[in-house]
Amino acid sequence: MKGLLIVISGPSGAGKGTICKALLEENDFWISVSATTRQPRAGEVDGANYYFLTKEEFKKRIDYDDFLEYAEVYGNYYGTPKSNALKAIENGRDVILEIDIQGALKVKESYPEGVFIFILPPSMEELKNRIINRASETPESLMTRFKSAYKEINYVSKYNYAVVNDTVEEAVKKIHSIIVAERCRVDRVKDKILDSKEGIIHEQLYD
């Protein structure tokens, strides 16, 4: 059976990074590594943190349609390479992609059969605390970020699943259940069932 593209997304501060880290520690997932044209920072490893590409290389890949999504941010390109992820999926591996909401919506356009999971903070209060703890910003810019995260929650309706990040352990368990359930979805297994039935029935009735 083909693997699944599992897209872990949600507003900044909901904890998608922590959840993905926990998922990857436990399981044999294939991780999607982003490509970027920005300079590597100290300690960043090519192929692990990012694939570091020149602008020419990046644009060539755009021309080859080799991104599930990409965006230009402050003059640098960022993108999710397509061919390796699709190869892993063809080989039956589940691919985990951690990505912001704008990116996830673009991935959904190019790969609608992905499993789109929206990570929610336990409460808006908790989301605010996380945003405050993460950045040292002015109260005004904090409120801007908080309002932006608040607006982003409306995008939940574009996703397949919503998982509340009460505790990382519980959220990870739910994601595991979602993966098991998705592998049982009739849309995904129907052809296989009907094909294998044909094979077996033919053998039993006519051979």
Place this chain on the structure above:
Amino acid sequence: MKGLLIVISGPSGAGKGTICKALLEENDFWISVSATTRQPRAGEVDGANYYFLTKEEFKKRIDYDDFLEYAEVYGNYYGTPKSNALKAIENGRDVILEIDIQGALKVKESYPEGVFIFILPPSMEELKNRIINRASETPESLMTRFKSAYKEINYVSKYNYAVVNDTVEEAVKKIHSIIVAERCRVDRVKDKILDSKEGIIHEQLYD
């Protein structure tokens, strides 16, 4: 949160009865008990095996639209009572309904938001063995039953999930995962998320 109507269905011989029994032993589900106008057999308890109704009572309930589905078989009525199941669901209980394919398709018409799970035998060979072990029939009638089960498998495409009954334990685990996943489906929780967000955001921004 509302409960789920979990419809366990599939061809005769796939093992749905065994799976439901295992599910009910483990969990706090609400079981749907069928109604019928046939006579109780020795040892059958009203309200446990069936609700035994007169034809007049049954027809009155049809008029009140109090069946998720019903059918007449050899002059007797059989049906799935609606109001108690829906009350349990409103109270947050998950309701398990074991039913044949024809019945499940009717339930889907009256309650499309149910979770429709198709139980598959591990193989057509195994299905044949189960049918053989269950009944003492002529080879011809066995082949008829087998062909009918074979045709029924095509109805899998009307269901949400397909679970192969390799072992009861594995099948039950998958059904548990399906239930967890369904409780995370955005279609089911979207309104609650957006409502609760409104409440909290209002408090934090404007109070």
